[in-house]
Amino acid sequence: MQTERATSIRADELGFRVEAKALLERVRLHADQGRLVGLIGPNGAGKSTLLRAIAGVLRPHEGAVWLEGEELESIPAREVAARMALVPQIAPDTHGFTARELVLMGRYPHLGRFQIEGAADEAIAREAMELTETEEFAERTLDTLSGGERQRVFVSRALAQQPRVLLLDEPTANLDVLHKLRVLDLVRRLVDEGLTAVAAIHDLGMAARYCDRLVLLSGGRVLAEGAPEDVLVPDIIESAFGVRSAVYRDPATGSLAISLIEPADNGRAHAPSASGNGRNGQGADRHGSGAPVAARRRSG
Amino acid sequence: MREAARPVSVRSFRQSGVSARLAVGGVALGGLVLLASLVSLSLGPVDIPVEHVAAVVLSFVGLDVAEVGRTEQLVIEQIRLPRILVGAFVGMALAVAGATMQGLFRNPMADPGIIGVSAGGALGAVIAIATGLTGLFFLALPSFAFVGAVGATFLVYGIAAAGGHFSMATLLLAGVAVNAFLGAVISAIVILLPDNEALREILFWLAGGLDSRAWEHVHISAPLIVGATVVILLRARDLNLLMLGDDEAQALGVRVGVTRVVLLAAAALATGAAVAVSGTIAFVGLVTPHILRLALGPDHRVLIPLSAIAGAVFVVVADTFARTIIQPAEFRVGVLTAFVGAPFFVLLLIRNKRQAYAL
Numbered sequence: 001m002q003t004e005r006a007t008s009i010r011a012d013e014l015g016f017r018v019e020a021k022a023l024l025e026r027v028r029l030h031a032d033q034g035r036l037v038g039l040i041g042p043n044g045a046g047k048s049t050l051l052r053a054i055a056g057v058l059r060p061h062e063g064a065v066w067l068e069g070e071e072l073e074s075i076p077a078r079e080v081a082a083r084m085a086l087v088p089q090i091a092p093d094t095h096g097f098t099a100r101e102l103v104l105m106g107r108y109p110h111l112g113r114f115q116i117e118g119a120a121d122e123a124i125a126r127e128a129m130e131l132t133e134t135e136e137f138a139e140r141t142l143d144t145l146s147g148g149e150r151q152r153v154f155v156s157r158a159l160a161q162q163p164r165v166l167l168l169d170e171p172t173a174n175l176d177v178l179h180k181l182r183v184l185d186l187v188r189r190l191v192d193e194g195l196t197a198v199a200a201i202h203d204l205g206m207a208a209r210y211c212d213r214l215v216l217l218s219g220g221r222v223l224a225e226g227a228p229e230d231v232l233v234p235d236i237i238e239s240a241f242g243v244r245s246a247v248y249r250d251p252a253t254g255s256l257a258i259s260l261i262e263p264a265d266n267g268r269a270h271a272p273s274a275s276g277n278g279r280n281g282q283g284a285d286r287h288g289s290g291a292p293v294a295a296r297r298r299s300g
Numbered sequence: 301m302r303e304a305a306r307p308v309s310v311r312s313f314r315q316s317g318v319s320a321r322l323a324v325g326g327v328a329l330g331g332l333v334l335l336a337s338l339v340s341l342s343l344g345p346v347d348i349p350v351e352h353v354a355a356v357v358l359s360f361v362g363l364d365v366a367e368v369g370r371t372e373q374l375v376i377e378q379i380r381l382p383r384i385l386v387g388a389f390v391g392m393a394l395a396v397a398g399a400t401m402q403g404l405f406r407n408p409m410a411d412p413g414i415i416g417v418s419a420g421g422a423l424g425a426v427i428a429i430a431t432g433l434t435g436l437f438f439l440a441l442p443s444f445a446f447v448g449a450v451g452a453t454f455l456v457y458g459i460a461a462a463g464g465h466f467s468m469a470t471l472l473l474a475g476v477a478v479n480a481f482l483g484a485v486i487s488a489i490v491i492l493l494p495d496n497e498a499l500r501e502i503l504f505w506l507a508g509g510l511d512s513r514a515w516e517h518v519h520i521s522a523p524l525i526v527g528a529t530v531v532i533l534l535r536a537r538d539l540n541l542l543m544l545g546d547d548e549a550q551a552l553g554v555r556v557g558v559t560r561v562v563l564l565a566a567a568a569l570a571t572g573a574a575v576a577v578s579g580t581i582a583f584v585g586l587v588t589p590h591i592l593r594l595a596l597g598p599d600h601r602v603l604i605p606l607s608a609i610a611g612a613v614f615v616v617v618a619d620t621f622a623r624t625i626i627q628p629a630e631f632r633v634g635v636l637t638a639f640v641g642a643p644f645f646v647l648l649l650i651r652n653k654r655q656a657y658a659l
Binding site for chain 1: 318319537541546547548551555593597598
């Protein structure tokens with residue numbers, strides 16, 4: 001039986017345009033408390049835009065975001081920051097702040113205007129840095145760290161914010177395989193302890209393995225959503241990414257694995273359905289039907 | 301690499317908490333500003349022994365420790381003290397506004413002048429002098445300069461925010477354009493001016509100076525400067541987040557639009573008030589926060605208050621030199637700060653070549 005879970009994040013019919021181009025069109029998303037929702041989709045699908053809209057750093061032209069049942073617009077910015085944290089895709093230039101100072105900034109939303117972080121805040125920051133194994137370069141300025149190290153520092157800062165909702169934009173993009181697993185394991189563990197997370201994840205296998213639900217965006221629209229095995233089927237993958245694939249259970253991890261075989265338009269001049277545009281796999285030039293979770297291979 | 305090259309003591313001080321850095325820096329710089337003021341009070345055409353200076357200063361707080369001659373007392377009370385105070389407030393305003401601008405622009409090369417404050421103030425002052433209004437009432441020059449300074453800032457901001465989309469890069473470019481335009485207007489006025497006396501007055505004013513500043517100048521500038529500094533201090537933490545970018549700041553609870561306007565306005569008011577009573581004193585706003593940032597790190601909760609004190613030290617010391625090195629004549633403090641500041645600026649440019657243009 002399904003137990004009733006509170007909805008932490010609800011995005012309702014979000015629309016966002018830059019000039020005439022729609023980056024988000026009628027996008028709906030919901031994330032229940034204690035769930036990890038993965039955003040997948042090709043470049044330019046709107047994953048970052050959607051995360052920024054949910055974080056409140058970008059105001060959608062249509063629709064609204066609800067955080068724990070309250071409309072985001074109606075909550076003061078500082079209170080939003082005390083409840084929800086965002087890990088940016090590209091760690092910004094930090095102008096000489098050390099990693100520790102940066103992580104301590106995660107405490108700002110919890111401090112009064114005149115308050116300076118105290119021993120308790122220092123302890124929270126230290127613990128957050130231990131979780132991402134960044135405490136060894138706590139006193140180094142961020143420009144001396146590698147891209148992956150910086151990304152982990154920003155994950156630490158989000159943890160130091162002690163949010164109930166964590167938004168991550170490609171949190172593992174720059175990480176080596178070990179830290180990719182460590183960071184995702186960490187997020188998974190926190191989610192199992194009650195955190196709600198929405199993460200844009202490029203790696204479909206990682207998304208399938210760690211997320212409870214996936215939302216597939218393409219061309220600013222939701223192309224598919226649901227459990228990983230319902231979303232990650234060759235037809236849908238081809239329609240969104242323009243790539244032929246095989247999906248199977250990985251015997252080593254027990255989770256879904258996706259083998260990307262080749263671009264679907266190999267041998268043809270253009271890529272007509274690569275951007276999807278909500279055609280839901282009904283593209284005119286598709287061939288073959290393919291059952292879910294079944295590999296379709298070209299012979300030879 | 302750069303980190304490792306620093307001496308250990310500086311590193312561990314840099315790593316200490318916000319309040320520790322504030323306390324140590326505050327005591328050190330506070331001592332310096334007192335020392336500089338006492339020395340400055342004793343130096344000049346009439347040499348006054350430091351113990352007499354101390355006696356006069358103590359008498360302000362009701363402590364009579366020694367008899368001091370009437371002349372010495374008058375020189376201190378009516379000539380040197382107000383001048384030092386004006387210098388201290390001007391230095392405070394310029395350094396705080398400089399630190400704020402550098403944070404807002406995410407660029408250590410930013411300066412209050414970047415948004416047209418100085419050029420606007422200069423134009424206001426030039427108009428007041430050229431029209432002869434300065435001869436009519438005392439407040440003409442400072443009030444014209446102030447209106448010019450704040451007006452130019454609003455113009456630059458208006459251009460950057462035009463079309464409903466604000467951009468810091470546009471703000472910078474609009475500042476360049478408005479500065480160039482105001483400079484041209486000033487040149488035109490100077491060229492067309494028939495009156496040599498006014499011309500000399502304009503040149504003098506543009507060089508920035510504190511000569512014959514009186515208590516009135518303290519009274520009109522200090523409240524604005526102190527008020528603006530307090531407003532900026534209250535947002536020092538937000539400034540830390542704004543340095544990381546608008547998205548970052550918003551995600552960590554800063555109302556970006558409002559905060560930026562408040563900070564820009566406060567910096568413009570402080571600079572406008574400074575320009576109104578001292579003309580354009582160069583490089584204080586650039587150099588002071590930069591040196592502090594190297595020693596204390598970029599946290600604005602440390603940087604802003606200590607810039608306020610360090611800026612005061614800088615201008616008081618520079619002005620003491622300006623009025624004593626070629627006695628009985630006087631050098632202009634604005635010229636002196638540029639003498640020190642310009643070579644330093646070049647050093648910064650060379651050191652920071654990589655980030656100098658990163659906005």
